[in-house]
Amino acid sequence: MKAQNSKQINSLYEREKRKINTQLQNLFKNKKPQSLYSPTSYILKNGGKRIRPMLVLFSAKAVGGSFERVKHAAIAVELLHSFSLVHDDIMDNADKRRNLLTLHKKYDLSTAILAGDSLLSIAYQELLKDLNKNTKSSIEIFTKALIEVCEGQSYDKDFETNNNVSLTDYKLMIKKKTAALTEMCCQLGAILGGGGKEQINSLKLFGRHLGFAFQIRDDLLDITAEENKFGKVLGGDLIEGKKTFLLLKALELAKANDKKFLLKLIKDKGTSTKNVIKYKDIYLRLGILDLAEKEVENNTNRALKQLNYLNNREKEKLIWLADHLLNRKN
Amino acid sequence: MKAQNSKQINSLYEREKRKINTQLQNLFKNKKPQSLYSPTSYILKNGGKRIRPMLVLFSAKAVGGSFERVKHAAIAVELLHSFSLVHDDIMDNADKRRNLLTLHKKYDLSTAILAGDSLLSIAYQELLKDLNKNTKSSIEIFTKALIEVCEGQSYDKDFETNNNVSLTDYKLMIKKKTAALTEMCCQLGAILGGGGKEQINSLKLFGRHLGFAFQIRDDLLDITAEENKFGKVLGGDLIEGKKTFLLLKALELAKANDKKFLLKLIKDKGTSTKNVIKYKDIYLRLGILDLAEKEVENNTNRALKQLNYLNNREKEKLIWLADHLLNRKN
DSSP: OOHHHHHHHHHHHHHHHHHHHHHHHHHTTTOSOHHHHHHHHHHTTSOOOOHHHHHHHHHHHHTTOOTGGGHHHHHHHHHHHHHHHHHHHHHTTOOEETTEEOHHHHSOHHHHHHHHHHHHHHHHHHHHHTOSSSHHHHHHHHHHHHHHHHHHHHHHHHHHHOSOOOHHHHHHHHIIIIIHHHHHHHHHHHHHTTOOHHHHHHHHHHHHHHHHHHHHHHHHHHHHSOTTGGGOOTTHHHHHTOOOHHHHHHHHHOOHHHHHHHHHHHHHTSOOGGGHHHHHHHHHHHTHHHHHHHHHHHHHHHHHHHHTTOOOGGGHHHHHHHHHHHTOOO | OOHHHHHHHHHHHHHHHHHHHHHHHHHTTTOSOHHHHHHHHHHTTSOOOOHHHHHHHHHHHHTTOOTGGGHHHHHHHHHHHHHHHHHHHHHTTOOEETTEEOHHHHSOHHHHHHHHHHHHHHHHHHHHHTOSSSHHHHHHHHHHHHHHHHHHHHHHHHHHHOTTOOHHHHHHHHIIIIIHHHHHHHHHHHHHTTOOHHHHHHHHHHHHHHHHHHHHHHHHHHHHSOTTGGGOOTTHHHHHTOOOHHHHHHHHHOOHHHHHHHHHHHHHTSOOGGGHHHHHHHHHHHTHHHHHHHHHHHHHHHHHHHGGGOOOGGGHHHHHHHHHHHTOOO
């Protein structure tokens, strides 16, 4: 992509992100009860990347539609995503997200449960605003993604106590927890943007592969990110004993003492901060980081290949977004 | 209503209830992950009255439709109701419901949150199965009810710490927490049953007034029910300091020492079991139980009046259901 184009798309992305943030804030303005809508509003101020709404917008464009036609659907997917974050943070007992207190820490458990429920209910309400035709199929795919997100979270929770998680298990989990949502965003954008059957299918698969790449990049960033951005602790996944792509791949390849040391982390359900560097050494020795990079690359290529089936020049925006996400540093 | 008819409808109700229970159990059979679907299945075994599905079925019939046409919608409203119970029980820190351990007590907090989310997601999936036309309006009213249930629960939570709740506040709360759902059930049944605009509106209002009557009957039963059925403690609302119709009406009418004693319960956020009888005495002295009975009656009459606009004989089933619910002893 030409630098010029890239710069233009970047400005567009920033502009649309601001619009989305404004829309999100306006959603709950002056709405009662305040005890419900003030917390929901709070959580939407966290300044995320708004990737999922952007996938809806750019997918609509890629099939010849307009942003205008899918702007509520874009909000709906962000609300669905936020709902899952709020409830996941309770389950993970997380104190902070993106340097802000999580909802159950800022308020209390009841408020957080109910605010999550409310985000989901408003998600459906917003989605309905963009539905005139294809109503049933749109609600169907939105609901299917929601079901998969719940199932994915359940698998993820199971992993905490299951010491025999395989890479295959892991892939099923991220398929549901992450890829199902990005897949739905692209599919929904394509449907509402007026795409044909094959265009919709291509974009759906684009979203799915992108989701895989995105999650594995996330696993990698846990140990390679520039520290302290967005309040993430480097090696946090190791400290918590999370069964990530890196850890599971390392377990497959490690031998002798390395294997013992990895199994200890599994058994102890985590490790101390000072050990992070030791585990990183094992990863480096076994070439895990390169393998993960390769996995990100493969999934990205699979995603981009799907765009070959589209002949609209607007698909450049999706190529840019994929690049932007998968080469991110945090 | 003739005794003969009443008996027939009662058998029909029992038969349909069994069918609903079977459908609910089959929903999650062999579904994975088990860690998610086994708890959701557990909570649906609690043997509730299945009033809300029955409202859907009977409303469809009352406009000339068939049970067959709305059987998934009937399941959907029960799932929505169950979702709200599971999350409410967490917020209320309730140990038991209908003599069974609540989900967060039987399993744990995370499982209960996620099972609730899942029940809601499957609710939409089920509803979609009955939608061919009127898809948008059906999803709209379903979502509107969901939003109101969340808002109602938020008001209810606010009441716990607000010592100045009025009867008007209370009515807004039960409108959202209870009546919005029964209203939606009847409206949905009427729409999917193929009813005309006026029939739909009559049934919607029938459902709303019935919801009010139902909730006030519930408040009354707290102090008048046959003890120990379904594991409810007599006077439980007083012990917990819940702002019910009874308590708020009593606060309006009480003077001198009675008023002081009532305010003490508000201030202390509840009372001891041995004081229940004293509060019941105040209620009796002030005629609160009669006033509440009158309120149930008025709302029931408002509901039944709406059925005058329907000329289908099948409306007898709704009359029977209203009678069955509002004259219940527990």
